[in-house]
Amino acid sequence: MISSIIHTSKYKNSYIYDHQSRLSMLIHPELEKVYHKSTDVDPYYLKKYEYLKKHNFFSISQPLTYGIINESTVMDTIAQTSQIVFEVTDFCNLECTYCAYGELYKGYDIRHRKEINTHNAINFLKYIFNLKHKNKDNKLFIGFYGGEPLLNGGFIKQIIATVNQLKSKKEMEIEYNLTTNATLLHKYIPLLVENNFRLLISLDGNEKNHSYRPFIKSKKNSFKKVIENVDLLQRMYPEYFKSHVNFNAVLHDRNSVKDIYEFIHTRYNKIPRIAELSPSDVNPDKEALYNKMFQSRWKSEAEYQKDSSNLLEKNELYYYRNLIDFFKYNSINYYVSNITDSLHNIERKFSISACLPGQRKILFTTNNKLLPCERISSKFSAGEMNEHLIIDIPEIARRYNSYYDQMKEQCQNCYNSWSCVKCLFQMDNFDKLGTKGFVCEYFCDSEDYKNRLYRYFSSIEENPKDFVEIIENIVII
Amino acid sequence: MKNTTNYWFTVEPFVYIGMTKNHALLYNTLDGMNIESDKIEVLQLLYEVLQEENCGVVLLTHERYKQKDINGFIKEVREKYMCDIIDVVLSIGKPVQLLPYYNFPDKHDVYKKNNFLASRKILQYLTEVSIHVDQSINITNLILFLQSLPGNITFNIVGNLANVVNYKDLLSFLNLHDSPKNLCCSYSDVISLQSILKSGFSYIISVHFPIDAKKWNHSRQLLVEQSLPVTYIFDVLSLDDCQQAEELVEQFKIENYRLNPVYTEDNIDFFKQNVFLTKKDILSSSISIKTIFANQSINIHDFGKINIMPNGDAYANLNHPTLGNINMHSIHEIVDKEIKEGISWFRIRNQAPCNECVYQWLCPSPSNYEIFIGKPNLCHVKTETNQ
Numbered sequence: 001m002i003s004s005i006i007h008t009s010k011y012k013n014s015y016i017y018d019h020q021s022r023l024s025m026l027i028h029p030e031l032e033k034v035y036h037k038s039t040d041v042d043p044y045y046l047k048k049y050e051y052l053k054k055h056n057f058f059s060i061s062q063p064l065t066y067g068i069i070n071e072s073t074v075m076d077t078i079a080q081t082s083q084i085v086f087e088v089t090d091f092c093n094l095e096c097t098y099c100a101y102g103e104l105y106k107g108y109d110i111r112h113r114k115e116i117n118t119h120n121a122i123n124f125l126k127y128i129f130n131l132k133h134k135n136k137d138n139k140l141f142i143g144f145y146g147g148e149p150l151l152n153g154g155f156i157k158q159i160i161a162t163v164n165q166l167k168s169k170k171e172m173e174i175e176y177n178l179t180t181n182a183t184l185l186h187k188y189i190p191l192l193v194e195n196n197f198r199l200l201i202s203l204d205g206n207e208k209n210h211s212y213r214p215f216i217k218s219k220k221n222s223f224k225k226v227i228e229n230v231d232l233l234q235r236m237y238p239e240y241f242k243s244h245v246n247f248n249a250v251l252h253d254r255n256s257v258k259d260i261y262e263f264i265h266t267r268y269n270k271i272p273r274i275a276e277l278s279p280s281d282v283n284p285d286k287e288a289l290y291n292k293m294f295q296s297r298w299k300s301e302a303e304y305q306k307d308s309s310n311l312l313e314k315n316e317l318y319y320y321r322n323l324i325d326f327f328k329y330n331s332i333n334y335y336v337s338n339i340t341d342s343l344h345n346i347e348r349k350f351s352i353s354a355c356l357p358g359q360r361k362i363l364f365t366t367n368n369k370l371l372p373c374e375r376i377s378s379k380f381s382a383g384e385m386n387e388h389l390i391i392d393i394p395e396i397a398r399r400y401n402s403y404y405d406q407m408k409e410q411c412q413n414c415y416n417s418w419s420c421v422k423c424l425f426q427m428d429n430f431d432k433l434g435t436k437g438f439v440c441e442y443f444c445d446s447e448d449y450k451n452r453l454y455r456y457f458s459s460i461e462e463n464p465k466d467f468v469e470i471i472e473n474i475v476i477i
Numbered sequence: 478m479k480n481t482t483n484y485w486f487t488v489e490p491f492v493y494i495g496m497t498k499n500h501a502l503l504y505n506t507l508d509g510m511n512i513e514s515d516k517i518e519v520l521q522l523l524y525e526v527l528q529e530e531n532c533g534v535v536l537l538t539h540e541r542y543k544q545k546d547i548n549g550f551i552k553e554v555r556e557k558y559m560c561d562i563i564d565v566v567l568s569i570g571k572p573v574q575l576l577p578y579y580n581f582p583d584k585h586d587v588y589k590k591n592n593f594l595a596s597r598k599i600l601q602y603l604t605e606v607s608i609h610v611d612q613s614i615n616i617t618n619l620i621l622f623l624q625s626l627p628g629n630i631t632f633n634i635v636g637n638l639a640n641v642v643n644y645k646d647l648l649s650f651l652n653l654h655d656s657p658k659n660l661c662c663s664y665s666d667v668i669s670l671q672s673i674l675k676s677g678f679s680y681i682i683s684v685h686f687p688i689d690a691k692k693w694n695h696s697r698q699l700l701v702e703q704s705l706p707v708t709y710i711f712d713v714l715s716l717d718d719c720q721q722a723e724e725l726v727e728q729f730k731i732e733n734y735r736l737n738p739v740y741t742e743d744n745i746d747f748f749k750q751n752v753f754l755t756k757k758d759i760l761s762s763s764i765s766i767k768t769i770f771a772n773q774s775i776n777i778h779d780f781g782k783i784n785i786m787p788n789g790d791a792y793a794n795l796n797h798p799t800l801g802n803i804n805m806h807s808i809h810e811i812v813d814k815e816i817k818e819g820i821s822w823f824r825i826r827n828q829a830p831c832n833e834c835v836y837q838w839l840c841p842s843p844s845n846y847e848i849f850i851g852k853p854n855l856c857h858v859k860t861e862t863n864q
Binding site for chain 1: 485487489490491507508529530531532533534555558561563567568569570571572573574575577578581583587588591592598600601602627628629766767768770771774775777780781807809810
């Protein structure tokens with residue numbers, strides 16, 4: 001059951017958070033005493049408490065009304081997808097210890113050194129182009145993912161040629177992106193630069209930091225080759241490098257947020273993206289290795305923040321991102337970026353996040369399967385493209401409605417349900433969904449949420465200008 | 478001992494603050510209570526509360542608290558649970574109050590940017606399509622266009638369907654959709670639907686006075702036989718029309734009806750007396766935080782709606798320029814144009830004299846009456862305030 005929470009802050013101020021109305025309210029400590037049924041209370045606050053109670057504060061929140069996915073929503077979502085990602089090959093020339101497709105994890109398709117079927121991929125691309133409205137403001141992102149996508153550069157060239165034919169009819173803007181380990185970058189620099197590819201290069205920091213990323217054959221650290229290629233690209237095309245190249249690092253026990261920032265910023269003047277090791281689907285046999293390697297981003301970031309010369313940018317910080325989520329979903333200013341919800345008495349929500357195919361992207365795999373993204377198992381495939389496209393729209397609608405239905409009870413009582421972006425498909429216990437034994441691993445009860453509120457309000461009290469700054473920049477994409 | 482208590486002063490987050498240079502209104506969205514003030518000290522205090530760096534809380538020194546106007550104001554707002562003061566010694570640092578984002582200068586741009594400009598799923602904003610029909614309409618082209626619309630849209634078919642050659646094709650097509658479908662026509666143009674064509678259909682019948690009794694009785698007969706939901710819209714030009722409407726409602730036991738005042742250029746007094754709003758009218762309905770957000774950002778009458786004329790021209794509001802033609806433009810292009818360049822969906826009360834009024838965002842969005850009458854505000858508030 002969800003009801004109002006009274007919480008404090010670092011400065012010892014008291015607040016009420018009312019989940020139902022999304023209102024957070026500064027309160028006098030006397031009101032808190034009334035709530036806790038203390039005696040010897042200022043009579044004004046006894047009356048104020050009754051007044052607030054009459055207006056639904058301190059009551060149990062009404063159950064949420066959940067939305068239903070219908071067939072036209074599924075179809076619209078596919079048609080309006082803004083990103084197609086091709087799994088160019090399932091093979092990689094590196095053998096990263098923490099790779100999602102390696103021994104550390106379970107639940108992914110076995111890798112067969114398989115390349116994508118060009119004919120089917122092109123047919124799928126044509127299908128998506130056909131669904132697009134002719135509009136010069138339409139933008140389609142086309143991504144290449146692997147394995148290491150540059151092991152199959154020929155495919156990338158063929159897709160570019162096909163897109164050049166298709167895009168003129170639709171007046172669409174196309175933007176290519178590629179995630180790469182950069183070890184083969186030297187072979188494709190002109191192609192990538194000419195077509196304005198946005199590159200996301202995996203680099204964990206300095207040589208020692210990068211040592212979980214060895215070549216598969218020689219078992220040697222790939223660092224030197226990566227740096228040689230990235231330096232070459234920067235030397236040859238400094239302007240392109242400045243505007244189109246970014247870095248992605250995985251945080252583990254051989255690096256830190258400080259190491260990653262300082263190496264990449266000093267050498268390339270870039271602020272890297274940093275990801276923790278994924279906690280989902282860890283192979284039970286490798287749990288000890290996972291625990292040894294795992295490092296919390298929050299802790300590493302907090303450590304680095306103590307350094308007065310740190311390079312951290314506020315909007316990348318863990319606390320700030322949490323604050324954004326709080327304002328975006330759980331504060332009254334939710335309506336600033338969800339204005340159409342202000343028109344309805346009943347706001348329809350979906351329980352836990354389970355992206356429809358096309359909601360963020362569509363991944364076309366080496367097995368010709370269509371997935372909502374690259375981070376989930378192929379068992380969540382939404383369709384296939386072999387000789388013909390097979391997408392069972394009614395079945396997708398039925399399946400997703402069934403997921404939402406089965407999550408309802410947990411989400412109904414979770415304080416984090418509005419801002420939850422945890423992916424249902426990445427839950428370790430997904431197979432138990434619908435059974436009594438299923439418990440959402442991200443469930444947030446009142447005590448947990450009270451602690452979060454303490455952190456949020458302590459942070460805003462220290463940096464009050466963050467409030468308006470965040471509200472004005474919450475852009476829903 | 479001398480009392481030297483300093484306080485944190487704050488306005489509760491469920492209170493709307495309307496401020497102009499010389500006037501302030503506090504409106505409690507929980508119970509509809511309000512307080513107005515034109516005292517300089519009070520205006521200054523509220524102005525400070527709204528400053529970005531203060532985040533909803535202002536230090537109220539003992540001396541300031543004792544100032545007559547402030548002291549009287551604080552007593553009143555505390556009685557109505559709209560503001561509070563907290564002794565600063567009760568905590569070790571300045572608190573914050575997360576007020577709704579009502580009073581910032583860039584709010585309109587922020588609403589548009591955060592909701593619409595970055596969104597690629599613009600068709601989700603489309604909620605209602607009104608199809609205006611006459612004998613010139615090309616039903617085949619229309620159906621082709623309707624096939625490209627997303628699901629869950631309310632359809633209004635406006636006009637005399639009997640004049641349209643292939644109207645049954647249109648109805649058969651719409652019958653396949655689960656969404657609500659309203660047949661909007663004069664009582665003299667009611668057509669009977671085949672029994673198989675009744676999924677989600679309703680009638681919206683307009684009545685203009687004086688009525689033709691024979692046609693009225695015929696339409697009543699037809700509508701009773703149909704057993705479909707019916708709503709009557711009575712066009713009223715005068716109090717006399719209102720009375721006639723009430724008589725019909727009583728005589729025929731009509732449950733669902735609305736009065737629709739029609740401006741003729743000769744009946745401005747009727748409008749001033751019955752349509753123009755007073756302060757009491759504005760405050761008589763409870764206005765929620767959500768409503769204020771909506772009033773600040775979108776036109777609640779027009780938002781999400783598109784009209785299609787018999788020649789294919791598409792409008793968000795028939796009184797504003799066309800957004801394109803369904804024979805040449807996709808629904809995506811039409812909606813996109815309204816979001817980026819249109820003046821209907823985002824027509825709000827941001828013009829003079831509304832932008833100098835503390836009731837600005839408590840008032841409903843501008844309607845078509847403002848356009849017909851040629852006045853941006855149809856109210857007596859300014860006159861009442863000046864009295």
